[in-house]
Amino acid sequence: MDWFTFLFAVEVAIGGLLSGVMYALVAIGFVLIYKTSGVLNFAQGAMVLFAALTFVSLTEMGLPFAGALVLTLLAMTLLGITVERAVLRPLANRSPMTLFMATLGLSYILEGLAQLLWGTQVHRLDLGISNDPFEVAGIFISTFDLVAAAIAGAMVAVLTAFFRFTRTGLAFRAVADDQFAALAVGLRLDRIWIAVWTAAGVVALVAGLLWGARLGVQFSLSLVVLKALPVLVLGGFDSVLGAIVAGLLIGATEKLAEVYLGPFVGGGIEGWFAYAVALVVLLVRPSGLFGQKLVERF
């Protein structure tokens, strides 16, 4: 392999890593909810769509950036409360699979509602971040992707700090550890659920803005859920670190495969390649790279 093709491979890998950041961002929203309530929230993608569409429509109505942000956050909080009241509470103590299917229904509702409220057309979203690539040692890197990665990184840092150092964060972790014990010491599950769904809504908003600025805000944003699922499976449903590592891993391998493997099979393999990677890893490690392996008791 000569120098140039090597540089090209590195460039592809870096591009892949950066889109992996996006996958990880969506996956983190999943992990938050899964950790604290054991629900695999299929509607996370629909929440991304809902948040981004709400935000962009508000700015188009003339609201300033900050105003639109606050209102969207408010909407996501409202959503969190509604989900807790209308879905989680009536389904308390039901099987995880039942809850998963309920979130499938929820994703249908959110997708329909978002487009009914704000229309089905594609919205352009400009966050004011340059889209020009810059060059480092012969490798071109997209500025936007790098800034997006930085924002994502900052958000993970904030989330981590929140879990470590705040009382609410402590409550989250207690609930994640043992729901019954948390109830026994007087933690209010309903409030924690609302909080965690709202937090997932915020993560969805950030993901939606970054993805939306890249691809336009439209229905296909909802489909990022399909990108995040193999990331989750690979990283383990309950590990933020796993989501990040798996997101990067899948982002990079996917791009490399598309460039180097794709031509041999006619291209377009990004739709399933991530799943293939996740499956192969799972067959070796059935609980993902970072998932907790529990000792089963009989």
Place this chain on the structure above:
Amino acid sequence: MSLVTEFSATPLPPRENRLLAALPLVVILAVAYLAVPLLANEYLIEAILLPFLALSLAGLGLNLLTGYAGQVSLGSAAFMAVGAFAAFNFDLRLGLPLPASMLLAAVAAAAIGLVFGLPSLRLRGFYLAVSTLAAQFFVQWALNKFGWFSNGSASGIIAAPAIGIAGLPLSGPVGRYLFALVTVTAITFLLHRIVNGPQGVNLIAVRDNETAARVIGVPVLRTKLFAFALSSAIIGIAGVIWAFAYLRTVEPAGFNLDRSFQILFIVIIGGLATIRGAFLGAGLIVVFPLVLSRLTGLFFDGVADPGTIELLERIALGTVIILFLIAEPSGLSAILSRLKRRLAAPRAG
């Protein structure tokens, strides 16, 4: 002396009662086989009954896997696609008669189902559910990518060959309806025998407690793979009916993720681990949008555009799913049982 005294032995129902219990089924079959072909108009057959039959069959197939064997699949539509395209190619390349190419299509779908069922031997729950998405995306990609499957058609959409059995043309609405009906009836009968026989015990044992099943010697691996293969075969045949009898075109686009979810919804709404649930669920799923568009037509004075109706339909469907999960997790089948008991109660008392 023991707890057994709490139970009075339930004697078998007398013969006339059993005949009475079979009466609804007889009536349904009589209507389906006699009244519909004679009386139904083209719209009823084309827009309601044909998709209903195809989706019922797909629901039956998924219910075997998810309801009876407890393995959730999000990739059912992929196996419909495999069935449809396989039948098309067997017909095109081997010139086989329809029943033969349909049978071979079922075998092809079963084989693909086995491959994608292999992870179930190690994975459970969500991990398995997510990995069934691999089937969905891979199959759709392969069918789009390789022109051979669609015989090099530029658009990927191909007209399905006209249906006929042993020289008898069945390409009219009634003919296609009867073809679908006979197929669905036969498979339903077979499946009923299977899930109520010894194999049904294995399936439910694996679903209810896999560890216990393994320890007492239920062949867990074989049972799971059997469920995947048979379920995929049935869904594959549903795909043949969908493409050959209902749409009369074969195209990958119709077998997308939304279709997979639709089949899953049929099973949830109809009732897991019941035969009739698939039919009840499919009935609701097929009729529901039609009713909804009529209703919105009434409310909006007929000005609601199709796009809006589609969104409303999505919202309503999502709501129905959640409502069923909350209020009646055993689905329409359980509601029907309750209704029947209520109707029977006054007579008994």
Place this chain on the structure above:
Amino acid sequence: MTSALLRAHPAAHPVRDRTEAQALPKGETRAATGAVLALEAVSLGFGGIKALTAVSLDVKAGEIRAVIGPNGAGKSSLINVISGLYQADAGEIRFGAQRFRAVPPQRLAVLGVARTFQNLALFPALTVAENILSGLVFQRRSGVLGHLLSLPAARREQARQNGQVRKVAERLHLTAALDRKVGTLPYGLQKRVELARALVAEPRLLLLDEPMAGMTATEKAEMAGFVRQARDASGLSVILIEHDIGVVMGLSDHIAVLDHGVKIADGTPDQVRRDPEVIRAYLGAEAA
């Protein structure tokens, strides 16, 4: 302890061809070792925590052997190792002449071993009859096709197995409940259904993990009667984990005592009752 247990074995000897060993007539395999089950220095750990340390145990034909010990002593782990749900880190498990480091759980029934679980492991959606029948699945020869086509062989097999189910149900007074869904039965009765499922294939070794937990005294006595009756009828061996010392003393021929994963005593009920180690383990420093 018998000589079979004390005989030295090379640490890692090849497991004998199972199918060949299985082809041996029952009497011969038993005669070869003298024990239905022998554990030799079995150890098991979960990431640093020792659940079992070099436990050896020897169960003869027709013997009811209780395993007792305080909570967390490793009793359930022992049964889970014997039934292959956990894999021992060291040691060997022998059923008759067949030796295993890791027992394949899916072959347990074929090996003539049946078990019940601490927390019921029934199939709630199936009837009592179907639950019991599931204990015979491993003997079934006819397949789906045989059933679908109603082949005579399949029909005969079905009738024979149904007969076995009825027989065991009668012995355990479950006949009247045969058509009930197991999930709708009271707890005590469910426990009994699980025993019936374990007994229906007439195993040589029965592992009972707290079969009487949560039962009333009457139910316990009834259950003990069923276990003894099953042993007397077919000469099967039983390993019994039970907390109710009264039941254990009355029912078992020998008792092994575990404490922190170590076997501290093994003998007749009388011997064990008087063993100072056992008293110390049960009553703590107070008695020591």
